[in-house]
Amino acid sequence: MKFVDEFREPELITKTAEEIRRLCDSGRHYRFMEVCGGHTHAIYRFGLRDLLPANIELIHGPGCPVCVLPMGRIDDGVALAQQTDVIFAAFGDMMRVPGANGSPLEHKARGMDVRIVYSPSDALKLARANPDRHVMFFAIGFETTAPSTALTLMRAKSEGIRNFSVFCNHVTIIPAIRAILDSPDMRLDAFIGPGHVSTVIGCRPYEWIVTNEHMPIVISGFEPLDMLQSIVMLLRQLKAGEAKVENQYKRVVPWEGNRAALRAMAEVFQLRPYFEWRGLGFISQSALRIRDAYAEWDAEQRFRVPGIRVTDPKAAQCGEVLKGVLKPHQCKLFGRECTPEHPIGALMVSSEGSCAAYYNYEHHKTAMVNILSQTA
């Protein structure tokens, strides 16, 4: 299959893995953070750990939009939907994320009208098809999905579709990276930069990482070969003592980003003064709200938001895992109280969450290795 198979080509992958081993200084421990949840998923989905030397440690970053959403926002969204006879539309990833009173899917089983959509424009389509109902779209995501929400709102406005609103939970990636770097317990050597986000924002917004922190960053694609090539590029920079922004994902990511998408975002959204992130706390200028010109389509302005604050279950260490301080299996609840079937934190729900990825693709492998080493 085109655009897939050539990036999973065994011979090239083996060669690239050999190149990584050659470039690796065996006396050194490398800590690379993949910011994006899509990369975390790919690492486990393709078993890339099997191909890397043991002294390259991949640390999972905060780039899973479902995972960084505080529990209270889910309850807020559900409460909004319950206020009136609303169709609650959201991406599939959101459906099993637990709020304090259950996940959207559990609310659906109890009778709430919950629909899975694959894009915000599908939610708008629902509104057109159900003129006597109100459709509320629960918007999540970084700059990857924000433009499509923006375009959908622009369309709703131009078509005058009034039975549609958006509960906006869009966040921005750069403040999250800054928060990670400010975290005192975090030591990193380099970043594997987010691919999809960068198709929108381009590569320039990462330049401060290079200037301020003297740390390499390579924007990477999501196929096995992409990720291995990105690691080669990082190792080459480190070996040469360099720190620059490089773009491995050139086939998709333009250096300057996508101007049309950025324009749409600027038209519809403005920065919130601050927003709460799960695990990272309140971060200023880190999330988007809908501009007043679109107030009629903003669920937060149109309805009364309860503003529910829920503290995470005490034993859960989602925050530490999100920041990369703990590995998923080092959380006390991992694989015991918290599993993909009965998730306590969102990291165990979303396919991009590091706990779910680790549990689904790696957990039993690790258990097996442990058993073998215990019996040996």
Add this chain to the structure above:
Amino acid sequence: MSSASVADVIPARVRFRDSQIEMSHGAGGKASRRLVEGLIAPLLCGESSGPLGDAAQVLMNGARIAITTDGFVVKPLTFPGGSIGELAVNGTVNDLAVSAARAEALVVSFVLEAGLPTEVLEAEVRAMANAARTAGVGIAGGDTKVVEHGKADRMYITTTGIGTPLRNVRIDPRSVRPGDKVLLSGPIGDHGITILLARGELDLEADLRSDTRSVFPLVEALLTAAGPGVRWMRDPTRGGVATSLNELARDCGLGIVIHEDRIPVRDAVRGACELLGLDPLHIANEGQFLAIVAPEYADAAINTLNLANGGEQAAVIGEVCEQPAGSVLVTASYGGSRIVDMLVGDPLPRIC
């Protein structure tokens, strides 16, 4: 995971503790298994019931018969390559086939929603008659119920089938041994992706048809060629190949290792899965089966299947290993590997 033990790998008895029934309990994955094994089977079949197969065997006047039942709630009722009526016949015939039994007779039960156009019902009854004729099974009786408009989604069909077990075959997960080969009858995911696209909720189009068919002719050919070496069979419907192989891994306490590049998947299915973030191994099939065959019979088995009509793409996709006990490991040709678990949740609601 320093405290990992064998108990972590092979789960103890399941208990059903969920407070309400959700869609995931019907999706054929982990939640379905928990519901059946943790609530329904212990109460109806006793605590000591063995591994659950696709059909039960009962003794009647000294003769063994196989019996199975299956409900069909697919939406939409018709889709490229088939319809609910065909599924209802083929699904039950296939549950008997992979239990090494020839379907002898079916009975059918309809739940109809008031307001259903007669022509829709008639088309499905005709589809059932055709499918039964093709599969060589008679429909011996049935029942109809009508519920108020809005209390059911157009029509549901349940079929129950009885069959004669084929001789000299022992299908039992506990007979599976390390070194056995994993056979797959053909390309996976066609049915699930066809249904997903037929719902029209995604702006995706593909030239794809459901694979619904009776697999009995292929099973019969396999058993003729390799009968004594066939240890286990399953039709990977809801939950897909991954779920069926995980059930086997847990029932036999061994590991199943499959090789991604040997698994036949059409490009249209792969493409849709890549786009939607799904794994073809979790997608439903309605006309394929998996078999575990002793290594010395594997060549004969695959040669026979490849020569049979509709088995051209059958392949050995992996083998049974000691490790990872109770799990399924997928390896890629470039050297990476991953565990693939049962389906969790319900990415494609109601597809069969």
